[in-house]
Structures are given as structure tokens and as C-alpha cells.
Amino acid sequence: MRADYTKSALKKHNMKKYILFISISLLTINVNAQKKQIKVAKEHVAIDYLNNSFGTYDKLQKQIWSTPELGFLEEKSSAALQKHLSENGFTIQNGVAGIPTAFVATYGSGLPVIGILAEFDALSGLSQDTVPYEKVLVAKGNGQGCGHHLLGTASIAGAVAIKKWLETTGGKGTLKVFGTPAEEGGGGKVFFTQDGYFKGVDAVLNWHPASENAVNGSTSLARISIIYKFHGKAAHAAGNPEKGRSALDGVEAFDNMVNQLREHIVSDARIHYVITDGGGLSPNVVPAHAEVSYYVRAKNTTELFEILERVDNAADGAALGTGTTVTKKRLAGAIYPVLPNKTFSQLIEKNFQKVGGVQWTEKEQAFAAEIAKSTNTPAKELEKVKTVTPFKENDFGKLKSGSSDVGDVSWNVPVGSFVAATFVPGSPGHSWQNVAAGGTAIGTKGAIVAAKVFALTAIDLFSNPALLIPIKEEFQKARGEGFKYTPIVPGKPELDYRLEN
Numbered sequence: 461m462r463a464d465y466t467k468s469a470l471k472k473h474n475m476k477k478y479i480l481f482i483s484i485s486l487l488t489i490n491v492n493a494q495k496k497q498i499k500v501a502k503e504h505v506a507i508d509y510l511n512n513s514f515g516t517y518d519k520l521q522k523q524i525w526s527t528p529e530l531g532f533l534e535e536k537s538s539a540a541l542q543k544h545l546s547e548n549g550f551t552i553q554n555g556v557a558g559i560p561t562a563f564v565a566t567y568g569s570g571l572p573v574i575g576i577l578a579e580f581d582a583l584s585g586l587s588q589d590t591v592p593y594e595k596v597l598v599a600k601g602n603g604q605g606c607g608h609h610l611l612g613t614a615s616i617a618g619a620v621a622i623k624k625w626l627e628t629t630g631g632k633g634t635l636k637v638f639g640t641p642a643e644e645g646g647g648g649k650v651f652f653t654q655d656g657y658f659k660g661v662d663a664v665l666n667w668h669p670a671s672e673n674a675v676n677g678s679t680s681l682a683r684i685s686i687i688y689k690f691h692g693k694a695a696h697a698a699g700n701p702e703k704g705r706s707a708l709d710g711v712e713a714f715d716n717m718v719n720q721l722r723e724h725i726v727s728d729a730r731i732h733y734v735i736t737d738g739g740g741l742s743p744n745v746v747p748a749h750a751e752v753s754y755y756v757r758a759k760n761t762t763e764l765f766e767i768l769e770r771v772d773n774a775a776d777g778a779a780l781g782t783g784t785t786v787t788k789k790r791l792a793g794a795i796y797p798v799l800p801n802k803t804f805s806q807l808i809e810k811n812f813q814k815v816g817g818v819q820w821t822e823k824e825q826a827f828a829a830e831i832a833k834s835t836n837t838p839a840k841e842l843e844k845v846k847t848v849t850p851f852k853e854n855d856f857g858k859l860k861s862g863s864s865d866v867g868d869v870s871w872n873v874p875v876g877s878f879v880a881a882t883f884v885p886g887s888p889g890h891s892w893q894n895v896a897a898g899g900t901a902i903g904t905k906g907a908i909v910a911a912k913v914f915a916l917t918a919i920d921l922f923s924n925p926a927l928l929i930p931i932k933e934e935f936q937k938a939r940g941e942g943f944k945y946t947p948i949v950p951g952k953p954e955l956d957y958r959l960e961n
Contacts, residue, residue, distance in 0.1 A: 505628045506621035506915040510908055517617045517911075518904040520544060524609035525899040528582030528602035530958040531642025534561045537580040538639055541612050545637060548620045549627075554639075557651040559953050563639035564657060565616075567623045572925045573634040574622075574918050575664040575873070577866065578615035579608040579643045584958070588895035592830030603895040607669030608643065610882050610898055614667065614907035618914030625919055633922045636661065640865070645685065646957055647793025649865035654947050658873045662928050663804065665917060666866055667910045669898065670879035671887055673817045674849040677805040677856040677877075681730060681757035682764045683863035684794040684948060688714065688775050689737075692784040694748040704746030705783040708739040711750040714778035714786075718754075718771055725767055728859055730757040757863055759797060761948060792951030796867035799938055802856050803931045804876035809851040811916035817846045818881045818905045828884045828902065831893050837886025845881035845906075862889075871945050874928075874935040878913060882906030 524537045538561040542552050550565040586603030589595040604610075619637045626635065638657065642648040652658065668676070690711050695704030718731055725731070733754045739747025756771060758764040772788060779786040820828065828842050869875055882903040887893035897903060921927055 506625045521613040531581040531646035565637040572662040578612040580612035588892040590899040605890040614910040618911035621915040653868040669882040671883040671885040680798045685791040687789040707750035708747040709782040710784040717774040794948035799870040815912045831884040835886040841885040880910040
């Protein structure tokens with residue numbers, strides 16, 4: 461009888477424990493569900509802000525588009541972005557890294573520290589109206605052919621949206637916007653990196669205007685810029701040519717030797733040049749000076765310097781053969797290849813699919829169709845702006861032939877990158893088609909998509925800093941044990957490179 465009673469009591473006791481366990485489990489699930497609902501509800505603060513602020517950022521991007529400024533000279537563009545961030549509660553530190561137009565804008569405090577990159581420089585010779593046919597606005601004028609006016613605008617739009625979320629939720633952490641000038645050849649981010657502005661930053665978000673919506677898990681080419689100046693002797697080209705030594709001959713012989721060299725370098729490397737000083741205006745004067753500007757690109761710094769040595773040797777040989785001399789100047793701002801991060805890319809992909817692509821009005825579709833005709837792009841290709849191209853793991857780490865100073869950042873802090881559709885599919889990079897579309901609401905719509913992706917991804921990282929652990933682990937493994945960053949060409953920014961060259 462006693463044993464039966466004990467078994468019965470024990471059974472009831474265990475049943476109570478089980479019921480209590482189930483109750484606690486259900487309560488935990490319910491609490492977690494409520495937290496998730498709160499997080500999702502709070503996300504709407506950021507997304508609603510961006511949905512309601514289209515006019516603000518449409519006006520801002522068009523303001524920067526209408527005053528296109530070259531690298532290190534972006535006074536109006538930088539000032540406009542700084543003003544908007546300051547008005548929205550960010551603390552501004554300007555003139556950083558030895559660059560007058562550079563800035564760092566900060567909001568919040570504590571960990572984690574999340575960064576966003578912002579660019580705003582234009583390209584020379586790409587002046588174009590916002591019409592679907594080629595129409596120069598200013599002869600030999602500048603234009604936003606790479607969409608950096610949109611890049612900077614979307615970055616600060618996303619930052620302000622994230623700030624609204626932090627403010628509303630009382631979330632902890634620090635948000636930094638890095639206003640980085642002169643991506644087009646000046647390597648502005650190199651100097652931020654060189655001067656330690658990314659130390660203590662846990663992760664950096666980055667985007668670029670494009671003609672599609674996709675996460676960018678590719679790598680890029682390292683790049684170095686060199687100026688070769690040839691020096692000869694002036695003389696009358698008909699009266700006493702034997703006394704002259706043509707610096708232009710030196711440049712032309714050099715360029716010809718490099719063109720022969722192309723056949724004997726790795727296929728994914730690139731060498732290109734432009735003669736920036738032909739040595740004069742009169743054919744009957746032997747040029748005493750001439751200058752050529754070179755880019756050398758390769759998939760890593762080892763190959764970069766191997767090819768550069770051969771190019772330098774060609775310059776020396778050309779000088780020897782033409783009786784001239786040559787001086788070489790390696791410009792500071794040479795850049796590393798991008799180090800991609802798959803874990804970060806997958807997080808961005810999740811949020812990008814949530815945001816979706818770009819929706820054009822009938823008027824915008826008609827505009828895009830006319831642009832597409834100029835590049836012989838089939839009309840069906842325009843449909844891809846409406847969706848987000850799924851992230852393909854097999855394409856991760858794929859080499860692209862361009863270069864970006866994001867590369868130097870990516871070897872110092874994990875960087876997650878993506879592209880959003882601000883241009884018409886089929887438009888080549890650095891083209892009048894990009895300038896035309898980028899200065900319209902087509903550009904703004906893509907920029908708002910990018911800002912939303914920034915907002916949702918940063919909210920994930922601020923809400924759950926544990927997400928940073930695998931991102932950082934992959935970053936450390938990819939860099940390799942004992943890696944220590946050193947700029948390819950240490951030095952100060954070439955602030956007048958756009959004026960000289």
C-alpha cells in the first residue's frame with residue numbers, strides 16, 4: 461500500500477514538473493516571439509522613414525548630380541552630405557586623413573561599432589543631361605558616370621534610418637559614416653585606412669550603383685598608378701635635329717614596348733595608359749619633355765609588383781634607346797584587391813530579398829527603353845531591376861577586372877558589399893547613359909533600395925551582435941595568420957591629381 465502511494469505521489473510530482481517545464485517553455489517561446497515581433501515592428505521605424513523621405517533624398521542626390529566634382533575637390537558634395545547628417549543628430553569630424561573633403565559622422569556609443577562607406581566624386585568629360593539620348597550640358601564638363609552621387613546619398617539615408625531605429629528602441633552601439641573622397645583614381649579610403657580610422661570598427665557596409673540588384677561577393681584587382689616623365693633636348697626639328705633628343709619619342713617607344721609586353725603577362729592583369737603631356741604644340745620643335753600616366757592592375761600585390769618592374773624596365777629601355785632620361789612617380793593611393801566575406805554576404809542577401817528590387821513608373825520604363833536602344837539591349841533585360849539576383853556561393857570570390865579602394869578597407873575590417881539598380885540594364889560603366897539615368901528618379905529609387913538594405917542589416921547587427929562572431933572568424937582566416945596591413949605606396953593624398961592629370 462505504501463509503495464503504491466509513493467509511486468502515485470511520484471507520478472503526480474513528475475507530472476507537475478512536466479507541466480511546469482511545458483509552461484516555462486511556452487512562456488519562453490512566447491517571450492521570444494514577442495521580442496521578434498517588437499524587433500520587426502521597430503524595423504518599420506527605419507523602413508517607414510525611408511518610404512516617407514523619397515523627396516528628401518531625390519532632391520539631395522540631384523543637388524550633388526548637378527554640381528559634379530572630381531576627386532579631392534568635392535567641396536559642395538561633401539558639404540551637402542555633412543549638413544544632412546549634422547541636422548539629423550550625427551557628430552561630424554571633417555578634414556580627416558589629410559583630405560579637406562573627407563569626414564567621419566558618428567551617432568551613438570558603445571559596441572558594436574558599425575560603419576557605412578559613402579562616396580561622392582564624379583568623372584571628367586562625362587557631362588550629360590537627364591535625357592535618353594546623348595546631350596552634353598557643359599563642354600568637357602564633369603558627370604556622375606559611376607553614380608557616386610547616389611552612393612553617398614543612399615549611405616547617409618540608410619544611416620539616418622538606422623539612427624531613427626537606435627533612437628526609438630534605445631539600442632546600444634555606435635554608427636559611423638565614412639565620407640571617403642576620390643574613389644576614381646585618388647584612393648581616398650587608403651588614407652582613412654593608413655591613418656587608422658577603421659580601428660575598433662566591427663564591420664563595414666558598402667554598396668555601389670549598378671544596373672541590377674545583387675550581393676557582391678567578388679574580389680577585384682589591385683592597382684597602382686605611375687607617372688613617367690621623359691626629359692630630352694629641344695632643337696629645331698628641320699634645322700639641327702641632330703642636337704635634339706625627343707622626350708615624345710621616349711614616351712612612344714615606351715608605350716610600344718609595353719604593348720608588346722601585354723602578350724607575356726597573366727591574362728587577368730591589366731595595363732593601360734594615357735599620354736598627359738605630348739611635349740608641345742609645334743611639330744618643328746623637338747619636344748624636350750613628355751609625360752604618360754599608367755595604371756597597372758593584378759589579382760594580388762605579388763603579381764602587381766612583378767609586372768610593375770617589367771613596365772619600369774621598359775621605361776628605362778625606352779629612355780636609353782632615345783637618348784632621353786625618365787623619372788617615375790608612384791602615386792600614393794594604390795589599392796589592394798577586395799577581400800570578400802561570405803558570411804556577411806549571406807546576411808545582406810537575406811535582407812536584400814526582404815527589401816526586393818526597383819519598381820519603375822510607365823514614364824520611367826519608357827525612358828529606360830530609349831536608353832536601352834542606345835546600347836542594343838533587349839527590352840526584356842529591363843525586367844531584372846524588379847528582382848534581386850540570388851547570391852550564388854559558387855560565384856563567391858570571383859575575380860572582377862575593376863579595382864576599388866574598398867579593397868584596403870576590406871583587409872582591415874570585414875566589409876559586406878552589394879549593388880542596387882540605379883542605371884538601365886545594358887549601360888556600360890562610366891557612360892553618358894549612367895549619368896542620364898542616375899540623375900532621375902530611376903537613380904533615386906535604387907538608392908532608397910540600398911538604404912533599406914543598409915538599415916535592415918545594421919539593425920540585425922545591433923540587435924544581435926553575436927552575428928559578428930562568424931563574420932570576424934571568416935575575416936581573420938581569409939587574411940591569414942600574422943597579416944599586417946601596409947599601404948602599397950605609403951604617403952600623403954595626391955590632392956591635386958585631378959588638376960595635374
